[in-house]
Amino acid sequence: MMDGSTALVPEDALLRGNGYSGAMAQGDLALHLIQDRADIDISGQEFNFVRSIRVFDVRYARQHESGRDGDCNRSANIYLGTYGTQGDFSWLRSSPWALPDAHLGLERWGSNCPSIYHRSVFVEWHDYAGNYGFEQVNY
Structure with missing residues (x-):
C-alpha cells in the first residue's frame, strides 16, 4: 500500500499436482491450474463482487426484412456467463x-425491423463498493 502500513511481499508460485507441492522453478514451462474451484472460500458477502460479474457473448444478432410481405427475420445467438458461489464459471x-x-448495438431490436447485424462481448460488474462498471468489445 502507498501509505506504508502494509507492504506486499512477492512469493514463488506453487506447483500442484501429482502429489507434488513446492516452489516452481524459474523458467519451468509447466503450469498447473486448479480447475472449477477456488483455493480459498469465497462464499461470503465480501466476495459478492466476483459473483456480480456477467459476461454476454453476442455471437451474432441480426434482424432484417425479407420477402414481398416484408416479414421481419430475427435471429440471435447470445450466451450469458456467470460466476457461482465459489468462483465456478458457467x-x-x-x-x-x-x-x-x-450495451450498445441492439437498441432498435424488435422495432419496425430495421436492418441490424451485431457481434460483441460485453462484461459488467459491481466492485466491492457497489459501483457499476462495464466494458464492451464489438467485432
Missing part, C-alpha cells in the same frame, strides 16, 4: 432482451 443461453441497458 454459460447459459440468453437473448437480446437480457442485455444490460449499457
